[in-house]
Amino acid sequence: MSERFGHYQSELYLQAYGGTKPPFTTDPTRLEAEAERVLDPGPFHYVAGDAGSGATTRANREAFDRWGIVPRMLTDATERELSTTVLGQTLPAPVVLAPVGVQSIVHTEAERATARAAAGLGLPMVLSTASSTSIEDAAAASGDGPRWFQLYWPNDPDVCGSILARARASGYTVLVVTLDTWSLGWRPCDLDNGYLPFLKAEGTAVPFSDPVFRSRLDASPEEDQAMAVLRWISMITGTDRGWDALPFLREHWDGPIVLKGIQHVDDARLAADAGVDGIVVSNHGGRQVDGAVAALDVLPEIATAVGDRLEVLFDSGVRTGADVVKALALGAKAVLLGRPYVYGLALGGEDGVRHVVRSLLADLDLTLGLSGRRSVRGLGPEVLVRR
Ligand SMILES: Cc1cc2nc3c(=O)[nH]c(=O)nc-3n(C[C@H](O)[C@H](O)[C@H](O)COP(=O)(O)O)c2cc1C
Numbered sequence: 001m002s003e004r005f006g007h008y009q010s011e012l013y014l015q016a017y018g019g020t021k022p023p024f025t026t027d028p029t030r031l032e033a034e035a036e037r038v039l040d041p042g043p044f045h046y047v048a049g050d051a052g053s054g055a056t057t058r059a060n061r062e063a064f065d066r067w068g069i070v071p072r073m074l075t076d077a078t079e080r081e082l083s084t085t086v087l088g089q090t091l092p093a094p095v096v097l098a099p100v101g102v103q104s105i106v107h108t109e110a111e112r113a114t115a116r117a118a119a120g121l122g123l124p125m126v127l128s129t130a131s132s133t134s135i136e137d138a139a140a141a142s143g144d145g146p147r148w149f150q151l152y153w154p155n156d157p158d159v160c161g162s163i164l165a166r167a168r169a170s171g172y173t174v175l176v177v178t179l180d181t182w183s184l185g186w187r188p189c190d191l192d193n194g195y196l197p198f199l200k201a202e203g204t205a206v207p208f209s210d211p212v213f214r215s216r217l218d219a220s221p222e223e224d225q226a227m228a229v230l231r232w233i234s235m236i237t238g239t240d241r242g243w244d245a246l247p248f249l250r251e252h253w254d255g256p257i258v259l260k261g262i263q264h265v266d267d268a269r270l271a272a273d274a275g276v277d278g279i280v281v282s283n284h285g286g287r288q289v290d291g292a293v294a295a296l297d298v299l300p301e302i303a304t305a306v307g308d309r310l311e312v313l314f315d316s317g318v319r320t321g322a323d324v325v326k327a328l329a330l331g332a333k334a335v336l337l338g339r340p341y342v343y344g345l346a347l348g349g350e351d352g353v354r355h356v357v358r359s360l361l362a363d364l365d366l367t368l369g370l371s372g373r374r375s376v377r378g379l380g381p382e383v384l385v386r387r
């Protein structure tokens with residue numbers, strides 16, 4: 001796909017002359033408030049919420065604000081190139097839709113809408129193990145779009161193997177293994193609202209459609225939903241595995257493997273020593289450890305330590321084109337976008353996701369060009385100053 005993403009700006013201005021406004025805001029700082037107006041409190045706070053006092057979420061944003069882009073002039077940046085290669089795949093832009101579970105709580109089309117929007121833009125969608133759509137249905141919606149699969153690692157090896165086999169058979173190419181959520185963090189908002197979607201069997205489409213998981217139950221999920229949910233939760237919670245368990249994943253996956261949730265440089269080194277293909281430097285958007293370090297603050301050290309041995313991806317707090325430029329300049333190959341596209345899904349389904357992601361990419365394209373840079377490749381710390 002060779003779309004000039006910056007064209008979305010002229011498209012929106014021209015539409016305005018025809019009397020049509022954007023479907024909803026183009027301002028990432030207003031998305032959350034607009035989504036709050038269309039969502040019930042439980043789902044809204046589940047998406048927007050974070051761990052404890054929210055300190056990590058705030059730290060993620062503050063870390064971006066501490067860097068400034070220093071624009072260059074007269075560099076001929078009229079034509080920009082956003083495309084880049086990530087884990088052997090050429091992507092039209094260095095942006096991936098992060099794995100977000102239970103999308104049915106914000107829109108009836110759920111992950112199918114996200115999959116269609118991502119495929120239309122040629123960007124990978126990472127399907128969550130906690131998806132409300134089965135692996136196969138999401139793949140069908142994604143068509144020939146790039147798709148990656150995120151694993152919450154069941155402690156039953158046969159169940160794990162079965163899920164991975166289904167993902168491979170359905171055309172998911174990259175395996176993203178999330179390490180930081182072997183239990184949900186302390187989330188006061190959800191506790192106060194008494195809101196946990198899994199207890200109502202939302203976000204259980206992957207195990208409930210899995211023959212090996214079903215074979216582990218005394219009664220089918222249709223007969224005894226509560227027991228099936230509890231069995232599944234017990235399989236994916238706990239942290240009794242160590243780095244020596246990774247070869248199991250290699251045996252059951254024939255494409256790139258990425259570890260998500262890395263925040264310590266020594267863990268990044270262990271990931272490289274283990275031979276994985278990539279990591280996502282991430283604190284899960286501030287949803288797990290309250291008071292954790294901002295993901296952006298650990299990115300430079302990690303990228304310097306292991307960037308030549310594996311691909312370093314980044315998420316947690318990315319909202320604007322400038323944020324993408326900063327993360328790339330500090331060593332990320334690409335970023336994952338979380339909550340913003342989920343707000344787009346809530347506000348407009350597939351079109352809403354597309355509007356949010358196109359807005360981000362247009363902002364990225366223009367920010368890059370007006371900063372005097374022609375390509376997302378080769379950005380380095382010289383682009384930035386510390387405020
Ligand atoms: C509602 C919600 C559900 C999420 N579910 C998952 C999940 O199932 N698997 C996962 O690896 N990460 C999950 N995440 C974390 C995202 O993949 C990502 O790390 C985070 O949202 C990035 O931060 P951001 O929201 O600030 O962009 C979820 C995040 C949200 C907001």
Ligand SMILES: O=C(O)C(=O)c1ccccc1
Pocket residue numbers: 100101102130181203284287
């Ligand atoms: O809520 C989350 O952050 C998350 O990662 C998750 C975990 C399990 C099921 C659904 C989402």
